[in-house]
Amino acid sequence: MAYVFDMKSLSASYGNKVVLQDINFRVNENDFIGVIGPNGGGKTTLLKVILGLIKPTSGSITFNKDLPGENIIGYLPQISTGDNSYPVNVTDVILSGMMVRKKIITRMSAADKKRASEVIDELGLTAVAKSSLNEISGGQLQRVFLGRAIIGNPVLLLLDEPGNFVDSTFENNFYEKLKELNKRMAILMVSHDIGTISSHVKSFACVNKHLNYHPSSEISNEQLLAYDCPIQLITHGEVPHTVLRSHASDGH
Amino acid sequence: MDINIFQYEFIVKGLLGAVFASITAGIVGTYIVCRRMVFLSGGITHASFGGIGIGYFLGFNPVLGAAIFGILSALGIEYLSVRHKIREDSAIGILWAFGMATGIIFIYLTPGYSPDLIGYLFGSILTVTNADIIALGIMSVILIIYFSVFYRTILYMSYDESFARTYSSYVNTFKYVTTALVALTIVLNIRMAGVVLVISLLTIPPNIAMIFTRVYSEIIIWSIISGFIGTVAGYIISYYLGIPVGATIIFVLVILWLLAKFYSFIIKGLKQSAINN
Numbered sequence: 001m002a003y004v005f006d007m008k009s010l011s012a013s014y015g016n017k018v019v020l021q022d023i024n025f026r027v028n029e030n031d032f033i034g035v036i037g038p039n040g041g042g043k044t045t046l047l048k049v050i051l052g053l054i055k056p057t058s059g060s061i062t063f064n065k066d067l068p069g070e071n072i073i074g075y076l077p078q079i080s081t082g083d084n085s086y087p088v089n090v091t092d093v094i095l096s097g098m099m100v101r102k103k104i105i106t107r108m109s110a111a112d113k114k115r116a117s118e119v120i121d122e123l124g125l126t127a128v129a130k131s132s133l134n135e136i137s138g139g140q141l142q143r144v145f146l147g148r149a150i151i152g153n154p155v156l157l158l159l160d161e162p163g164n165f166v167d168s169t170f171e172n173n174f175y176e177k178l179k180e181l182n183k184r185m186a187i188l189m190v191s192h193d194i195g196t197i198s199s200h201v202k203s204f205a206c207v208n209k210h211l212n213y214h215p216s217s218e219i220s221n222e223q224l225l226a227y228d229c230p231i232q233l234i235t236h237g238e239v240p241h242t243v244l245r246s247h248a249s250d251g252h
Numbered sequence: 253m254d255i256n257i258f259q260y261e262f263i264v265k266g267l268l269g270a271v272f273a274s275i276t277a278g279i280v281g282t283y284i285v286c287r288r289m290v291f292l293s294g295g296i297t298h299a300s301f302g303g304i305g306i307g308y309f310l311g312f313n314p315v316l317g318a319a320i321f322g323i324l325s326a327l328g329i330e331y332l333s334v335r336h337k338i339r340e341d342s343a344i345g346i347l348w349a350f351g352m353a354t355g356i357i358f359i360y361l362t363p364g365y366s367p368d369l370i371g372y373l374f375g376s377i378l379t380v381t382n383a384d385i386i387a388l389g390i391m392s393v394i395l396i397i398y399f400s401v402f403y404r405t406i407l408y409m410s411y412d413e414s415f416a417r418t419y420s421s422y423v424n425t426f427k428y429v430t431t432a433l434v435a436l437t438i439v440l441n442i443r444m445a446g447v448v449l450v451i452s453l454l455t456i457p458p459n460i461a462m463i464f465t466r467v468y469s470e471i472i473i474w475s476i477i478s479g480f481i482g483t484v485a486g487y488i489i490s491y492y493l494g495i496p497v498g499a500t501i502i503f504v505l506v507i508l509w510l511l512a513k514f515y516s517f518i519i520k521g522l523k524q525s526a527i528n529n
Contacts, residue, residue, distance in 0.1 A: 051418045075418050082412030086286055087466045096408040100419045106404040132466055148415075 001028045003064050004156050004186045005050065005071075010059030012042075012049050019045045023059070023211045027156065029067075032182045034201035034217075035190045037229055041208040043190045044078075047158055050188070051075060067155050072100050074149035074185070078160040080141060084133040090144050091129050094119055097148035119147045123177070139170040146174075150181060157181060159189040163196060175200045194219065265385060266377050270483040272388035273444045273453065278476030279395045280437040281454035282461070282468065283430065287410040292329060294451045295344035296435050299325035299351030301447050304372055305358030314372065315384070318442060321351060322435035330431050334424065375446030375498025377487065384443045391440055395433065399472070406430065407468055444483075445498040453479065456505040463512045482508055 007025040011018060019042045027033065037043050048054040049061060051073060063071040074097070082093070095108055095116045120129050123143045128136050133144070142162070149157060162174065178187060178200065191197045194204075204214040206229035214223065284293045303321030307314035325347050333340040359369060371379040399406065409416040409426055416423050438450055445453045461474035486501030493500075 052421075053417060073418075075415070077415060081414040083288070086411045087462070087468050087471060088407065088411050089466070092407070093411070096404075096411070096415075099404075099408060099416070104402070104405065104420075104422060106402070108404060 001030065002067060003028050004031075004067065005061055005063045007049075007061045008059055010049065010056045010061060012045055012054055012056050014045075018057075019209065020049070020056075020207075020211070021209050025205065025211050025213065027186050027188065029155075029186055030182060031186045031188075032178070032200070032202040033186075033188050034194070034197045034204045035188055035207055036192070036194055036204055037207035039192075041229075043207050044160065046207055046211070047075075047160055047188075047190060050156075050158060064155075069101070069153060069155055072152050072154045072156075074100070074152060074154035074157040076145050076149045076157070076159045076162060078190075080145065082133070084141075086133070089130050089132055090125055090136065090140075091116055091120065093133065093144050094125075094147040094151055097151035100152040100154070115151060119151050123147050124173075142170065142174070146177070150185075154185055157185050157187045159187065161190055161192070163191055163193050262377070265380060265382075266487050267484070268385050269377060269380055269388065269444055270480055270487065272385065272392045273441055273483055274457075274476045274479035275392040276388060276395055276437045277441055277453045278457055278479050279399055279472055280434050281479075282458045282472045282475050283399075283406070283410065284434060285455055285458040285462075286468065286471070289434075290451065290455050291341065292326070292344055293434060293438060293454060295329065295348045295351075296322050296326045297438050297442070297447055297450055298348045300435070300439050300442065301372070302351040302354030302358075304442075304447075305355035305362075308362045309358040315387075315439065315443070318439045319436060322439045323432050325351065326431045326435040327428055330427060334427075370496075371446070372442060373446050373448055374496050375442070375444050375449060375501075377444070377497050380443050384440070388440050388444075391437060395437070398430075398433065402426070403469070445501060449498045449502050452502045452505065453483075456502070456509055457482070460505075460509050460512045463516045478505070478508055 004027045007023050010020065010023045010025075012020040023046075035043050035046065045054060049056055088096075095112065098108065098112050098115070099106065117129070120126055123146065125140060125143055125147065128140060133141060136144070149159075157178075159178075163171075178189075181187065188205075189197060189201065198204075198217050198219065201217050203216060204219055206212045206214060206224065206227040208227075208229050210228065212227035212229070214227065284290055300318035300322035303317030303319065304314040305317075306321075307317030329340060329343050329347065332338045332343055370376070405420075405422075405426060409420075409423055413423060413427075438454070441450050441453060444450070457475035457479040458471055460478045461471040464474060465471055482505035483501050485504045487497060489495075489504065490497040490500035
C-alpha cells in the first residue's frame, strides 16, 4: 500500500526542551490512526510538524510524491481560532479550505464553488449555507470546519481532539462521516478519549516524547504502560473502575 | 452664484479629495474594523505626528516624516506582537503618547510660527496641496488593485490567521504589507481629517455599512459611499458655517451612523410585528 508520509528518526524541540525524539512513523493511504498520549507528551507538536508549522531539529518527514495531491492536508483544529463575528458566511469558510490547493493569487473558480456546495450538502449544512458563524450551533460550526478540512480532497486528514466540541446528537454522524472519508484519505486523530475512539480507529500511535505504534484498535493498560504512555484507560466492568499504575515503592 | 477661479479650484480639490479619501478610508477602514485593529491604527496615527514634528524641525515635507514614522511604528508593533515579546495594547499606548510628545517637542523647537499645525491636528482642506491629492489618488489605485487581486487571501487570513498559517507561508508577508498600506493610508488622510479625527474617518463608514450587509466586498463599497456622503456634506456645512472641516465630517458621519442604526431598528421592529400578526 502506498504511504502518505514517512518520518525518519525525527526530533523536534522548543528551545532546549526536546518534545519529540527519534520518531519513526509511516502513515499509509487508508490508515485511521488514533494519536494518544499524556498532556505535554507531544501530540500537538507531532501535528505541527506534519503541517510544516515546526521544522524538525533532526531527522526528516517526506510526503509521497506519487500520490495525486501529495502534500494536501486537511486540518481540523482543536478549537475555533477564527473570529466568529467576522463577516464571512458558512460557504466562505468552507471555500477557504480550497486555499491548500492555491498559490498566492486566489480567485475561486465556478468549479471551486460547485465543490463547496457539494460539501455543504454532504455535511447537511444546506439550510445555513449563507448564515454567519455566530448564527449557527456548535455542532454545525464543527461540521463547517470539517468541510473546510475536506473540500481540497486531501490525502491526509488531521483531527485535533474533535470530541471537544462535537455535540452528542452529531457525534455518531461525525464518526460515520469519518469512516466514509477514510475510504478516500488517511486519518490521524488526536484524542484523549481512548474509550470512544477505539471503536472507530484502526490502530493507535502512543506519543510521549517517543512514538510507539500499536497496530490494532484494541489496547490494554499493560500495553499502554509498556509504551510509556501514562494515560487513564477507562474499562467497563462489573464495578465501574479505572486501573491505575502500580506504585514502584509499595510492591504491588 | 458667481464662482471665481479660486472657488472653482477649491471645489475641484475638495471633491477629488473627498473621492480619494472615501476610497482609501473605505477599503482600509473595512480591513481594520473587521480585523479589530482600530486601536492599533489609532496608535499609528498618533505616532506619525512625531514624524510631522521632525519634518518641520529639519525642514523636509512633514507628510514624508509622518509616513516614515507611521510605517515603522506599525511594522514594529506587528513584529513585536507576532513574536509575543510585548503586550500589544501596551505597546500601542506607549507609542501613541511618544509620537505626540516627539511631535510637540520638535514643533516647539522649530523657530517661527507653524501656520498649518492646526491643519495637521484637525484637518483642513485649505492646506491640502495638489501633491497631497495626487498621492491619495495613487494610493486609491494601489489599494483597489491590491484588494481585488488578493481579496480571498486577505479575507481568509484576517478571519482565521492561525489556520491560514497551516496552508500558507506568506501570512506574515501579507500582514506586514497590508499594515504598511494601512499606515500610509492613515498618513495621507491626516491632511483631510487631521491626526485627532482621522481614525473616525476609517471606522465610522464600515460600521454604517455593517448595519446593512455582512458581505466583506459590500462592506467596502458601502463604506466608500457613506464616507463620500459624509465628507462632501461635511465640506458644505463647514464652508457655510465657517467651522473646521475635519470635525464637521466626523460629526456628519456619526449622525449618519445614528440614522442608520435607527432605520435598521425600525425595520426590524416592523418585520417583527409583521411576523407576530
